[in-house]
Amino acid sequence: MSDHSLPDEIISEILSPALKVSDEIFSDTSEVSPFAKYSESTSAYLLVCKSWLRVSTPLLYNVIILRSKAQAKALSLALAGNKALGTFIKKLRVEGGYGAPMLTILRSSPNISDLFVSLEIYSSDNSSGLCKGLPLLNPTRLILWELSYRSLENKMVSQLLDALAKSISRWDRLTVFDCPFVRTTDRAQKVISPLIKSKRLHALAIPRVSASLWVYDTFKECPLKVIHIKEPLEPYERTHYLPRFKSEPKLMALLKFTERTTRALDELEPRQPESALELPLIAPSLNPSFTPLAGAPEDVHNKVWARVLHFAMSVPELANGVKSKDVPRRLPLLLVSKTFHRLGLSSYYAHVVLRRSAALTKFAAVLSSDPSIGPHVRSLVAEYWDYIDQSWDSEDESSIDELGFDFTTDADLRSDTMLAVLSRTTGLVRFGGRENNPADMSSETEKSISWDAFEAMVQRSGSTLRECHVRMANRQSASSSATVFDSFTALRTLAWDSRTAFRVANVPANGLRNLEELRITSTSSTFMVVLSGMKLQSLRCLVLSGDDSTNPGLETLLKAHGPKLTDLNLSEDNLDALGAKIFELCPNLRSLSILGHDAPDVNYFDPPSTFSSLVKIILDVPDYWRSRNLSKDEVVKWGRFFDGFEPENFPEVREITAHSCTWPTRERDIAKSPWVRWAEMLLERNINLLDTAGTKWRPRLKVK
Structure with missing residues (x-):
């Protein structure tokens, strides 16, 4: 019978991505180790079959990460039992002392080129094996790690620093040093002095830019080719240090800065969607005078451009929960031409986020001036803090804030304004909640609406709403009618935060007929009775939260609908x-x-x-x-x-x-x-x- 097994080379290519540890992760000196993850060990791949064991073993042992005494002991036993395993080890990361087994590990691993050593060793740990084994190595790169704001001082650390100093003077291949020290101290000099005397360093990595000046002065005698600053520059560091570097052209030529990742950049400052990272690369037209759809009928022209603007304005992304600040600004598209403005308004207002109470007034003005926009609004979310409205200022406002209408922040006017807005939006699919977390029922930013506004929303959008978050002011007049809930024919999620009283007569049995999730923060006993009187055949999830006392009528509600949940x-x-x-x-x-x-x-x-x-x-x-x-x-x-x-x-x-x-x-x-x-x-x-x-x-x- 023919052998259908794959060649070892193919198996190696398949398994390498799963077993490989990137150099970026191996050398990571963040406060929390990138290997502090509780996931399945990659050694599980070796247990699949004999061919995988044979091929995976060298890949697995190529980079070794030690994070506990037990791991060190297990590795030492494996290396002692099979001398060939140690020859596979090229990179070793030691995140502690780990006692006598470290000597066996280092003695059995003659090919280590990259060594990571932690100086975060407590007095209860034991660095003796590590200290004895260091002279047996001859790495090309040394990475030291300790917390920048805390240096441990004890016997174990002192012994390790002394052993490093002696070993470094013997390591004639060491050309790369990842320095953890942000300033020169007696502790730092123990390690730095033999590096300076050897004059072999070609590359140096430092934690932050503030260490660059003293490091450059200290290592001037070394044939440095690069000084890598690992932490991205903060704005104040750019202002403070970069002008000083201009007076040191040799230092400036050596410095290599770390670019801030997109995620980190978002945390530091507003994202610039117009940047090259956000825009697709489009080849220039071969015919500069070409006009798209020039010969097409007007209705085709309008449909095509409306669809293009639908996607250009990130309508699908916003519908799926992407935050508006994480998509490119949409207003510039409306300013391209009158045609774009006319065709793009419906997409521009499809998903509205009000970040200030003033934006509500602006939005009402837009709907009043152009009633055709209202039916195209699919979601309306209000996220603002009333008491800071007057002082809030941001260049990254919601789509409504970009239009520049006059506004006022009077509370009574806001109540009437919301009524006007909900009367003109006839196709809402989602109302309220938080833009990035619709399930969040935080009352701080969930805006209260009046009963009249709620009724207007039900009348205009009751057949289209699928998700509704209601925080309603208590009605001062008589109890409300529960028949209003019969109009919610498509509603799947209702979040309720109101103590409004209801008349318990004429409760619609088929009210909220498609409701699957009910979230209650505050309520009244009559509302619970109303809910208990409905069939709610689709209800599967019930959330009862809030800081008030026990929800009244809870047991009655659960008796009626508990078996469905x-x-x-x-x-x-x-x-x-x-x-x-x-x-x-x-x-x-x-x-x-x-x-x-x-x-x-x-x-x-x-x-x-x-x-x-x-x-x-x-x-x-x-x-x-x-x-x-x-x-x-x-x-x-x-x-x-x-x-x-x-x-x-x-x-x-x-x-x-x-x-x-x-x-x-x-x-x-x-x-x-x-x-x-x-x-x-x-x-x-x-x-x-x-x-x-x-x-x-x-x-x-x-x-x-």
């Missing part, structure tokens, strides 16, 4: 009120989320019988409560919850997400973290614990 999100107050009755009222829940500041009472997770439908539990906390260290009392409460949680009651639960948790990234912190302890306890019960980023804990190799 698959997702339930409760505040801790609601959980306290219902307790374990949740599982009787909602027998088909698959996901249960609880928002609170502390661990929930584990007694609430004691259903009367085995609850087999639940697969996921989310223990949520407010944003400002996340990623913080737990107090002793909180550790006790969380420990009581995890210790008392009985998986037998929920046999299908496979994950618990705790938004209070952020996985530690250093071996020392991992050893002390209670979250790690609880995660490994849950793993024994076949349950994964996920942190606030949704990353599940993976057990690390342990020393036996």
Whole structure:
């Protein structure tokens, strides 16, 4: 029978992208190691078959990353058992001391060309093996790492610095040095002095531009070809340092600056969509006098250009949730010609974000002057803080703010203005929420509307709205009629934040007939009765949040619709009120989320019988409560919850997400973290614990 196996060279090409560690990541000196990720080990590829093991082994050992004592010990045993493995190692990154096994590793790895050594070594660690093994190497590049704002001073670090100084004087191939020191100190001089004496350095990397002057003066005798500044320049650094470099032309010729990434640039200053990065490369026309669609009929001409402008103005991207500030500015397209202005207005106003209360007045003026725009508006979001409207100034305003109409910020006028706007927008698909997070029910920026404005929206857009976020001022007059909800024939998501009272008579049984998700921040008991009187056949998700007391009528609502729910999100107050009755009222829940500041009472997770439908539990906390260290009392409460949680009651639960948790990234912190302890306890019960980023804990190799 013929052999259909692939040649080793082909397998190597297939596996290389998965096993390769880029030099950029290997040499990364960020505060948090890029290897502090809890994902499947790449060594799993070696277990697929013998041919993959044979081909992958050299690829896997080419770059070695050591982040724990257990990893160092395991590697030393592997190298001691197979001498050939050490010859594959070309790059070695050591993020700690790791004791005696380091000597075996360094002795067995004669071909190391790139060495990364961390100076962040605690007194409880042991750097003796590393110190003894350094003279056995002869690398071409040395990368040292420590925190710029904190240098550890202890016996282990001192021994390592002394060993580095002695070894550097012997390393006759060392030509590249990644320097962690931002200023000259006695500690820095220990390492720098032998480098200066050797006069072999060709390339030098420094953390930031402020270190360039003293570094240049210190290493003047070395045949430097480049000084790489790793951190991108801040605006004040450009102003302060670049003029000084002009007086040092030799230094300026050596400096290599790091370009700020697009993501980092966005965080620093508004993005410039007109830049070359944003615009497609289009070849110049071979006929400069060519006029597109010159001979086409006018209706074809209009349809084609309207479609072109639809995409040029990023309408599909905005409809899919891309923030308006992350797409190119659209106003310049309207200013190209009268034709573009006429054909592009409908696309320009398809998705409107009001970033100031003044923009509401401007938008109302636009709709009043050109009523044809209203039917083309698909989403309307108001994101502003009323009390800072007068002082807010930004060049990156919403599309409405770019038009320059006169405005006023009078509150009563805004109420009337919103009524006028909603009366003229007849095709809304989404109203309210936040531009970048529609599910966010934060009341700070969700603008309140009047009952009249709400009724106007229902009358004009009730048949098209699919997502509606309502924060409504309490009505001063008599109770409102619930028949208004019968007009929402397409609504899928309703977020409600109002204590408006309703008449409980004549509740439309088929009201909100297509509603799938209901989010309630504040409410009235009559609104809960109204909801209970509707069929809500499509309802699957219920979110009850807010800072007020327990939602009135909650149990009545759950008795009516609990069996339909698959997702339930409760505040801790609601959980306290219902307790374990949740599982009787909602027998088909698959996901249960609880928002609170502390661990929930584990007694609430004691259903009367085995609850087999639940697969996921989310223990949520407010944003400002996340990623913080737990107090002793909180550790006790969380420990009581995890210790008392009985998986037998929920046999299908496979994950618990705790938004209070952020996985530690250093071996020392991992050893002390209670979250790690609880995660490994849950793993024994076949349950994964996920942190606030949704990353599940993976057990690390342990020393036996």
